[in-house]
Amino acid sequence: MARTETVEGPRSRAAKTQRRTRIQREKHEQILEAALDVFSRQGFRGATIDQIAESAGLSKPNLLYYFRTKEAMHRELIDRLLDTWLDPLHALNKEGDPVAEIKSYIRRKLELARDYPRESRLFANEILQGAPHIGEELEDLKALVDEKAEVIRGWSKAGKLRKCDPHHLFFAIWSTTQHYADFDAQVRAVLGDVGQGEGRFEDAARFLDQLFIHGLKP
Amino acid sequence: MARTETVEGPRSRAAKTQRRTRIQREKHEQILEAALDVFSRQGFRGATIDQIAESAGLSKPNLLYYFRTKEAMHRELIDRLLDTWLDPLHALNKEGDPVAEIKSYIRRKLELARDYPRESRLFANEILQGAPHIGEELEDLKALVDEKAEVIRGWSKAGKLRKCDPHHLFFAIWSTTQHYADFDAQVRAVLGDVGQGEGRFEDAARFLDQLFIHGLKP
């Protein structure tokens, strides 16, 4: 899924031989962590290298020693993201019980939204702007989705699931779960700041379970 | 809902007396149209005045004669947006048939996503970045949502709807419908470019109807 790894980093012997020094490994992660923070809040164009550098506790030229461009940081973040992001979909098991499988898929997606909201927003930003940096990856996504859509269709045909358009089912699951990460500001405003964090996600999980289960049981 | 109208525009006598010339009215609209285009694709920070000016067929200083800052354009767009955006929710009628009301609400929201995708993305961008420009408006939203949530709760208690958390129901409706506008790039990639536009929304409407109706019927 990840794009052909072009090793990013300093033009040094260690880098060229792929063997990274301790400092390189540490700073590399440190920078990506800061970059994720900034990109997910500001979007690609809105983020500045200075912001990321400051958030990472480095000077700008120092940061640019590890990542030669802003794009380089963004690209590596997106690459990493996609791998973990599609994991739950990969796990959808043709042999399992349909309703239980979908329930568990929803749960996993919701957990991702809870535990990795920055990644979710990073992705949302990218798609919102028309996915300018991930054309290639979206094709891989299509292949995976088409495959899993067939699984759903199979379950429907076997009478184990109400008949429905599998692609739109996926859209509904993605949107409802990611909503809690991407539109967090709105969710918090509407729910009020009472009953934070923990209970919120439990309520969401209960609601989505009910909605999809009753909506899908034959 | 709209914020107290501070009339934006040229510092001219006509403007001060609120009476706008023909040219002022025309250019004003022309600029907002272009600004919507650019803001919805690039986000606030990503958009540049030059881009908007070019898209509107004006020089930058000329544009700035009508809107004195970038914020001014964005603010008026957001203000207009919110009015039409919440219309469908206002229309949710306590006296109507619960299932029919919700069905019609979903349909309206989906039509908005189809007919005004740029507005949807403008809003999505704003919320994604943490709603920095619309704190005030979100409070009004909360009040409206709370009110309509009570309507839903009433229907549930009367046994006309399956018991569920009304707020999360709204989240689910918002996210699933707006998904088609906001994540259009992903939707197109997954569905392939075949079977465009028209059929797409019909399929979505059918799916969402089924999902929510069966998920909500008592």
Next chain:
DNA sequence: TGCAACCTTTACCAAACGGTCAAAAATTCT
């Protein structure tokens, strides 16, 4: 200890950015 590789900093650059200003051009009003 010395030296080669690696890391960090200071100073800098060109382009892009949001916005201003004064004056010219066009329009409207009487």
Next chain:
DNA sequence: AGAATTTTTGACCGTTTGGTAAAGGTTGCA
């Protein structure tokens, strides 16, 4: 027509931005 007003323009400004060059400091290893 001519004055008054509105609209448009070109030249400009200070700041921010992504990124570079080169020199100084640090580390690891023979």
